[in-house]
Amino acid sequence: MTPRPLGPATAAALAAMLLLGTASTVSAQPAHDRGDTPLRALADRQDLRIGTAVDMNALADDEQYRTIAAREFSSVTAENVMKWEAVEPQQGVNDFTQADALVDFAHRNKQAVRGHTLVWHNQLPAWLTAGVADGSIDATELRRILHDHITTTVKHFKGKIYQWDVVNEIFDDNAQLRDSIWLQQLGPSYIADAFRWAHAADPGAKLFLNDYNTEGVNAKSTAYYELAKELRAQGVPVQGMGIQGHLDIQYGFPGDVQDNLERFSALGMQTAFTEVDVRMDLPADDAKLTRQADDYRRLVQACLNVRRCTSFTVWGYTDKYSWIPGVFTGQGAANLFDEVFAVKPAYTTVRDTLAAREH
Ligand code: 9MR
Numbered sequence: 001m002t003p004r005p006l007g008p009a010t011a012a013a014l015a016a017m018l019l020l021g022t023a024s025t026v027s028a029q030p031a032h033d034r035g036d037t038p039l040r041a042l043a044d045r046q047d048l049r050i051g052t053a054v055d056m057n058a059l060a061d062d063e064q065y066r067t068i069a070a071r072e073f074s075s076v077t078a079e080n081v082m083k084w085e086a087v088e089p090q091q092g093v094n095d096f097t098q099a100d101a102l103v104d105f106a107h108r109n110k111q112a113v114r115g116h117t118l119v120w121h122n123q124l125p126a127w128l129t130a131g132v133a134d135g136s137i138d139a140t141e142l143r144r145i146l147h148d149h150i151t152t153t154v155k156h157f158k159g160k161i162y163q164w165d166v167v168n169e170i171f172d173d174n175a176q177l178r179d180s181i182w183l184q185q186l187g188p189s190y191i192a193d194a195f196r197w198a199h200a201a202d203p204g205a206k207l208f209l210n211d212y213n214t215e216g217v218n219a220k221s222t223a224y225y226e227l228a229k230e231l232r233a234q235g236v237p238v239q240g241m242g243i244q245g246h247l248d249i250q251y252g253f254p255g256d257v258q259d260n261l262e263r264f265s266a267l268g269m270q271t272a273f274t275e276v277d278v279r280m281d282l283p284a285d286d287a288k289l290t291r292q293a294d295d296y297r298r299l300v301q302a303c304l305n306v307r308r309c310t311s312f313t314v315w316g317y318t319d320k321y322s323w324i325p326g327v328f329t330g331q332g333a334a335n336l337f338d339e340v341f342a343v344k345p346a347y348t349t350v351r352d353t354l355a356a357r358e359h
Pocket residue numbers: 079080122123168244275323
């Protein structure tokens with residue numbers, strides 16, 4: 001039997017196979033959901049920013065980390081280098097070197113930057129916490145210091161940051177305003193002040209609240225909802241609700257995530273998932289990784305279903321550099337890529353969810 005001559009399509013496929021050196025990259029799938037399309041390209045089509053927190057040491061030292069960060073994500077957040085202890089290590093002496101390096105990286109790779117974070121109770125400079133503790137910084141002085149920190153930092157990045165986490169974790173686990181130095185010294189008005197000062201320094205940036213355990217409708221997310229409603233009624237520029245999304249597969253998936261996003265949306269606010277990771281007891285196995293993938297999927301899907309959900313950021317994308325094992329003993333494997341940068345089921349699921357047509 002004489003072999004049939006190759007038709008043009010088959011010949012092209014063969015040529016592509018030879019060029020690429022592997023048959024698996026020649027896909028019969030339509031371009032919109034091809035397995036090699038980066039997350040950011042799929043998210044673009046959904047009008048969503050897909051982001052990652054960036055560890056600046058890894059970015060400097062690890063080429064593979066850099067390559068994937070640039071290829072997959074359209075938004076980056078500084079995991080640590082925009083926090084107060086990093087940007088004002090000595091009183092009155094600002095150091096934005098590391099933060100600027102991230103902004104440059106983002107610019108080169110056409111990525112947007114989330115600012116994290118202006119007011120928090122952690123990672124404050126030692127001079128500040130010591131001064132408050134020994135009374136050398138009184139309430140009037142502390143308010144001035146906070147004003148200057150917000151103004152200097154936000155002005156420094158003016159026009160380069162699209163969303164700022166203005167206040168971080170201001171409610172405690174009982175849904176009461178957290179008993180931080182800010183509340184103790186300044187009273188609850190520090191919250192409105194922080195938003196007003198940030199807005200004055202860069203009117204173009206969208207200003208966010210940000211916290212964990214606020215995924216579903218619960219006492220804590222409701223406390224945020226009530227606060228946001230009240231502040232907005234007073235004309236305070238609170239423009240976004242940041243939902244961190246630190247999940248653990250041993251707990252049930254939080255209820256009513258989409259309803260929660262929608263109620264903030266109904267106030268005219270944006271919403272965002274800002275720090276998503278899904279941890280598990282080690283060692284990981286197939287069942288756990290499948291459950292993890294499903295949690296990621298449900299968060300992404302909820303965000304896609306709500307028009308004003310504008311960004312979805314993972315808190316690091318590889319298990320190689322995750323904060324989880326250092327804080328939760330015996331736990332880890334929380335990210336989309338494993339320690340050697342292989343994609344996990346969670347990655348594939350996020351990709352497929354972003355690629356799906358109907359939302
Ligand atoms: O991932 C961050 C880790 O490297 C720091 O040591 C830690 C210090 O508190 O902060 C981590 O990031 C936190 C984020 O800024 C706010 N939400 C919780 C995150 C995980 O702790």
